[in-house]
Amino acid sequence: MTNEKIVYETAVTQTLNQHASVRKFMDKPVPDDMLDAILEAARRSPTSSNMQTYSIIVVRDPETRQKLAVSAGNQKHIEQCDVFVGFLADIHRLGIASQMHGQTLAKSLESTMVATVDAALVGMSTQTAAESFGLGAVMIGGMRNQPQAVADLLGFPPGVYMVFGMSIGWPADNAVSADLKPRLPQALVIHHERYDQTDPRPLIEEYDAQLAAYYDRQNRNQHSAAWTGPIAKRLNSPARPHLRQTLEGMGFRFD
Secondary structure (H helix, E strand, C coil): CCCCCCCCCCHHHHHHHCCCCCCCECCCCCCHHHHHHHHHHHCCCCCHHHCCCEEEEEECCHHHHHHHHHHCCCCCHHHHCCEEEEEEEECHHHHHHHHCCCCCCCCCHHHHHHHHHHHHHHHHHHHHHHHHCCCEEEEEHHHHCCHHHHHHHHCCCCCEEEEEEEEEECECCCCCCCCCCCCCCHHHHCCCCCCCCCCCHHHHHHHHHHHHHHHHHCCCCCCCCCCHHHHHHHCCCCCCCCHHHHHHHCCCCCC
């Protein structure tokens, strides 16, 4: 009898385990055919009841990307990447499909959530596929800073908003460190059968220290409580308090 542990690994798990956000890119184009292959693979992502309540918008024009960068809080990598891709919650098509059968789309919190989740799933698949080709990418939640301005710039109809964007390109030489950012301990995020309500603070404190050590190695001065400190400071007031009112004006509902 052997106690040798079996290692389960595929090209997909290797890609996921090597993930790191990339914000610095080479001045080298992403081939159109490669991008098409990435997006076509991503379109096989799961979608609720086959409603496919998402759209993808590809932006290469430098002037448009510069304006998007401003909307996202002046994130320069949107200008510097070769391709910007936006992942959109899209219930516009559902309304048209309903009209084709003499019905009216009943907008709700559920339809808003389904469209947002659909966009998130296809976005994650896009990033994984891009990284499998050796490309680098970073997701950009800052596109929700000014959702109406983004919609106006890119010509969205009612019932469409950008959930997040993604900068994609070939990583610069110093863009990716072999020292990957640690994640929360598995025991905190994976539960079996029932949610484990054991006091999480000891493990969270361990993670604070582990993340602080990582930032020290990256020469980035951070709070000694490197996870809980920034979270406590950042989330002591509602983020993007305008978002609900703006999205309701764009054709979504939250009731």
